[in-house]
Amino acid sequence: MEGLVEEMLSKRLLGRNRIERLLYGRTYDNQLDSQGRLLLRPSHRTYADLSINSRGVIVGVDSHLEAWSLTEWVKHTNKINDSVREDRI
Numbered sequence: 001m002e003g004l005v006e007e008m009l010s011k012r013l014l015g016r017n018r019i020e021r022l023l024y025g026r027t028y029d030n031q032l033d034s035q036g037r038l039l040l041r042p043s044h045r046t047y048a049d050l051s052i053n054s055r056g057v058i059v060g061v062d063s064h065l066e067a068w069s070l071t072e073w074v075k076h077t078n079k080i081n082d083s084v085r086e087d088r089i
Helices: 002-010 016-024 042-047 070-088
Strands: 056-061 064-069
Touching: 056 070, 064 070
Parallel strands: none
Antiparallel strands: 056 064
């Protein structure tokens, strides 16, 4: 996340406070329910393109978790893997 903030700052898209508010303002503390499930708010499910019948991925990133639809996670990781391969060539 810090890298994204720095990139946005370097491009002078927004000031640091506004960027951090944009990125971190959507976060919230959560707990597992009595059955051990992590419940996501409807707005977060919509943002992650998750529905009741879709498959999702929870990814640990530094000090937080991210929710992704499985389809978007696969696209994202493929893009990163392609970028790493290109850098090695």
